[in-house]
Amino acid sequence: MSRNAIDAAGDHSADEILRFTGVSMRYGRGPEVLSDVSLSLPRGSFHFVTGPSGAGKSSLLKLIYLAARPSGGSVRLFGEDVAAMPAHELPRTRRRIGVVFQDLLLLDHLSAFDNTALPLRIAGHKPSEYRNDVAELLTWVGLGARMEALPPTLAGGEKQRLAIARAVVNRPEILLADEPTGNVDHEMALRIYRLFVELNRLGTTIIIATHDQDLVARSARPVLHLDKGRLRPLPPQGPMAPEAAG
Amino acid sequence: MSEPFDPARWRPASFLPEEDARDPALLFVVAVLCFLACLTALGVIAGNRAAQDWASQLTGEATVIVRARGGETPDAAAARAAEALAGVPGVTEARALEKEKAYALIKPWLGDVADLDDLPVPRLVAVGLDRKAPATAAALDKALKGHGLDAVVDDHSVWIKDIRKAAGVVRWTAATLLLLIAGAAAAVIAFATRAGLAARRDVVEVLHLTGAEDAQIASLFELRFARVAAISGAAGAAAAAALGAILRLMGGGQGITPALPIAWIDLLAVLPCPVLAALVAAVAARVTARRLIKAL
Structure with a gap:
């Protein structure tokens, strides 16, 4: 869809943080992994992205955190057309987005503290400005006693929480999480979910790609369901369970 | 039992693993190049001095x-x-x-x-x-003829010309050699940067996706290789200065041979080597890293 068509679509609400209009995406000359995806997410919302493996969940998130470009259609992020964004603006836009990557992408040679502080250092903050905040955050995610630990020495759930701490330390406006509960037990999945709920309460827009149907069903959050690269919104699956409500 | 972690004493760690900066092969190659560059510089200085001395003697x-x-x-x-x-x-x-x-x-x-x-x-x-x-050959010739003498004046101008020409050739050859050595050092650093980026693609990717600018990421490699080159440059310069000192001691005031009279002050010529090596490495790493990051 052309930019004119997007402008014609009009209603870019001030509270809208993300809008996809007829977005398609392919890797190289391969088949389309996303086809004609259109969506609009309000600021402060909480969405799950579900679908079978290969449905395009990770690709959808990549488009949002600017790791890939659409092969068709338009992506508007924070009210700006990503395609029209100058190259030097992209890093600053990425700093407004926190990402919990599917494979976590923790840096094994850095301590938990250094991994968490990484986005703040990149943003140019001085250590004196954030070292206490980082320590508090690590304590909040239950890693207060493992601040000096290197990622290879952490358990699966600890790594997940460390990745989450790094994703939220810079107080992003959008938090994306790709299978954040994929390698943890049910109890840990609920604890992680509660973290996201808390962040959402503080105003962060949350988008979680997951296979965990049980968690989705318990949360009663809106679902963006992908199937073969096409988006199919689903209504909330059920009432929020007390333990999931946090 | 270890002491609890104190955030107040925390110092940011390097984004790139420290052990990557201790690649012995890279340190050795850059040090050898710097050694050769310093020896070339010392040779040019000594050769220039010899040529000047000879020309000066002949001019007088x-x-x-x-x-x-x-x-x-x-x-x-x-x-x-x-x-x-x-x-x-x-x-x-x-x-x-x-x-x-x-x-x-x-x-x-x-x-x-x-x-x-x-x-x-x-x-x-x-x-x-x-x-x-100095009096010219023509003036001497005129004076001799004025006194009715059958004489030929040799003012050594042919030899002086040849010596100056030879000194010029030595200077240009040395300048070419220095440029080639700098080029080789830049190529080695570019290769090492490419290898470093490939080996640390995980770090580059995380930094990139976390909002680091290309220049920020490139500067990590730039600083790292500048430091490696400065250390190697210092080692190469020290080795060349040591060799120069040995040559000076072996040959007394004339150096090892009158054709290459090394003076103690000449050894100062190796001092800029670590800085120049660091500059060449920084530029090579910056250009290579930025080009590769752009292609990510």
């Missing part, structure tokens, strides 16, 4: 060959020529060489001749010239 002298005419004896003609030349402005000294010295000069060609006095051996007059305002 001229030789006049005097042949006797008519009934005049060679010694008398030489004495008269010396007298005539002494009065020319720009001449500090004119001295007729004794016939024994003239004979000694031609002895290698004639061998032991029983009576050289029977041969018309020309006499030589050694002329000392004012180094600041």
